[in-house]
Amino acid sequence: MNNSQKWIAFDTILRREIRRFLRIWPQTLVPPIITIVLYFVIFGQLIGSRIGDMSGLPYIQFVAPGLIMMSVITNSYSNVVSSFFGSKFQRNIEELLVSPTPNWIILLGYVAGGMSRGLGVGLIVTVLSLYFAEFSIHSLPVTIAIVLMTSLMFSLAGLINAIFAVSFDDISIIPTFVLTPLTYLGGVFYSIELLDPFWSNLSMINPVLYMVNAFRYGIIGITDIPIVWAFLIVGLFSTLLFFLALRLLEKGSRLRS
C-alpha cells in the first residue's frame, strides 16, 4: 500500500468509528452528558456551596476541570474497548485483518475514533460547565496538550483491553474496578493537600492525578503536582501502551488463531 492508500484506510476506519458512536448517540453521547450535569448540580451547587473554597477557589470551579477530564477519560476508553470488542464479537474485525491495511493504521484508526468521542464529549461537557462555573483558560497549550495526550493514552488502553477480552464481562471489569477508582481518587473532587501524608503520597502513584492536575492547571492555573511530571508520565504510558498494542496486533493475539 502506498501512503495515499494508507491514508484512505485510516480515514475509512476513523469515519466508521465516528459514524458508529453518532449512530448510537443515546448510548454514547447522552449518558455522559447527563452524568456530568448531575455531578455539577450535586457536587458543584447543592453540596459544593456548603464545602466552601478548595485551593482558594469556589468548589464548583475547582471540580469543573476534573469533571471534564473524567468524561474525556471514560469516553475515550469506552469507545475503543466497546467498538473493537464488538468487531471481534461480530467477527467483522476480519474485514480489516484480511485487507492489506497495516496494523499500525488499524491501531491509529481505532485510537483516533476513541479520541474523537473523548474529545467531543469533553467539549460538550466544557460548554455545559460554563453554565455552572465561570473560568477562563490559564494556558491553552497545556490544556490542549494534556487533554489530547490523556485521550490518546486511554484510547490505547481501551484497545488493549478489547484485544484481551473474550466476553462482554471482560470489557467492563477494567472500567469498573480500575478506571473508576483511579478517576475518583485522582483528585477530581479534592486537592491531595487535604489528605494525610500517607494517602497523599499514595495518590502520587495514580497517573490520573497528574492528568487531572495538569488539566486543572491549564484551565484555572492551580495544581497539586509539577505539571512537567504529568507530561512525562502520560507520554511514557502512551508510548508503552502504543508499542504494546502494536505488538499484540502484529502477533494477532486473540485475533488470529
Add this chain to the structure above:
Amino acid sequence: MQPALSIKNLRKTYDDQFEALKGIDLDVAKGDFFALLGPNGAGKSTTIGIICSLVRKTEGLVTIFGHDIDKDFSAAKQFVGVVPQEFNFNQFEKPLDILVAQAGYYGIKADIARSRAEKYLRQLGLWERRNEISRTLSGGMKRRLMIARALIHEPQLLVLDEPTAGVDIELRRSMWEFLKQINDQGTTIILTTHYLEEAESLCRNIAIIDHGTIVKNTSMKALLKQLDRETFILDVREELSESPKLEGYPVTLVDGHCLEVDVTKGQSINEIFIELNGLNIHVISMRSKANRLEELFFDMVEKNLVDVDGGQDNE
C-alpha cells in the same frame, strides 16, 4: 506459468496441539475454478484461513500470484478476496456502507468504491436493499453481500468457503451462474462446498483433503473417470412383480414401476435397453442414482479413514 496460488509443505498445529494440516502442497492455476473438498474438520477452513491471513501457519510457504504472504503481505492480500463460511460483517451497518468501507481498507477512493459497490450490489440483486440494516436481510442476501464485499477490490483470486450453505436451490443456481461469469472474466476461484453437485458442475480441478493431508489432487474429468460403477434408476411403463434378469447387470426392483441397474466401467447402457426391450419392458425415464463425485468422495475419504486409523475402530 505462475500459479495463482502455490502452497508448499503447509503445516498448522493449533495451541491445543491439534494438527490441522500435516504438510500439504497445492498449486492452483491462474483462471482455474478449483474445488477444495473434504469432510468437516479435514483442514479446508484452516487452509483458507492461512491464505487470507486469519490463521497463522506453523510452517510452510504460501504465495499468491508469486507474492509470499509473509514477506510481501500487502501485495499478496491485494490479490485475494474471501467469502467466509460464517457471516462476519457488522449486522448493524447498511450493505452500501459495508462495501464502501471494505474498499477503503484496500486504499480505494470513495467515489470508485461507491460505483463498484453499486455494480456488485446490482449484479447480486441487493441494490434495492443497500440502505437497510444488514441484520434485516435474509440468509441468502447476507451470503450475496459477503460475495459483493469480497469482490469490491476486484481480486484476481476469489476464495469461497461454503458460499451456498443454507441457500435455497434457486438462489444457489443463480449464484453459480454469477460465479461462472466472474471466472469467465479471468478471476481464479477456489471453492469449498458440501454440495458435491456444486463442485462437479462448476470446478475444473479438485483437491480432496482429509485429516490434514491432500488425498487427491487432479482434474475433475480425471477423477470422474476413476468411477468404475454407477447406479441408474429406470422408470418403466409396465407394472413389474419381480426384477427382470439382465445378463451381466445386477437389477433391483424398487417398486412396480422402478428399477435400479448397476453399470460397471466398460459396459454399455444400450445393452440394458435392448435386453429390456426383448422382455417387452419399456423405459420411460432414466437418471443416475447418486452424484458421481459424491460416490468417489466417500470412497476416498473412507479409504483414508482406514489408512489413518489402521483399520481399527476409533471409538
